[in-house]
Amino acid sequence: MGAFSIFVQTFSLIVAGIILLWFGYTIFFSPLSPFYPGWFPWRDWRKKKNVMGAPGDPQVCPVCSMKLDRGELVKSVAFPSLTGGRDRLMYIRGCFSCLERAVPRRCPVCGTDMDINDYLICRMFERPGGRNHVHVLGCNHCKKTGNLAR
Numbered sequence: 001m002g003a004f005s006i007f008v009q010t011f012s013l014i015v016a017g018i019i020l021l022w023f024g025y026t027i028f029f030s031p032l033s034p035f036y037p038g039w040f041p042w043r044d045w046r047k048k049k050n051v052m053g054a055p056g057d058p059q060v061c062p063v064c065s066m067k068l069d070r071g072e073l074v075k076s077v078a079f080p081s082l083t084g085g086r087d088r089l090m091y092i093r094g095c096f097s098c099l100e101r102a103v104p105r106r107c108p109v110c111g112t113d114m115d116i117n118d119y120l121i122c123r124m125f126e127r128p129g130g131r132n133h134v135h136v137l138g139c140n141h142c143k144k145t146g147n148l149a150r
């Protein structure tokens with residue numbers, strides 16, 4: 001009898017411990033948590049599933065064809081329009097996957113492997129009230145746009 005109550009006490013302590021651990025985990029490591037450690041190394045495998053998308057699709061990185069996570073953006077620079085119209089020149093360096101991790105980077109136009117410093121030259125068409133449309137012209141190897149590409 002005594003042994004059994006000790007077992008019950010130990011068991012309920014273990015359960016309470018597991019619940020506390022789970023709470024702590026949710027509070028500190030949930031992406032919604034204000035304490036969420038963005039620097040944590042295993043954030044990567046929690047976050048990215050590395051789903052391939054069709055190049056040219058929205059929410060797909062044009063450099064590595066990986067689907068972007070919700071809210072993730074490609075690293076890009078947009079220049080003011082040269083013609084005063086709605087289309088702007090834009091350089092796309094890539095997304096989290098292909099800039100921070102060893103995911104192959106390839107130009108969708110010429111197929112060259114891209115260095116970490118290479119970028120895609122694109123035209124962005126601004127659509128009022130809607131999603132911007134991005135048209136990839138080429139990379140800094142295959143698309144020569146004069147001084148702008150330097």
Ligand SMILES: [Zn+2]
Pocket residue numbers: 061062063064065066094095096097098099
């Ligand atoms: Zn990418």
Ligand SMILES: [Zn+2]
Pocket residue numbers: 107108109110111112138139140141142143
């Ligand atoms: Zn290219």
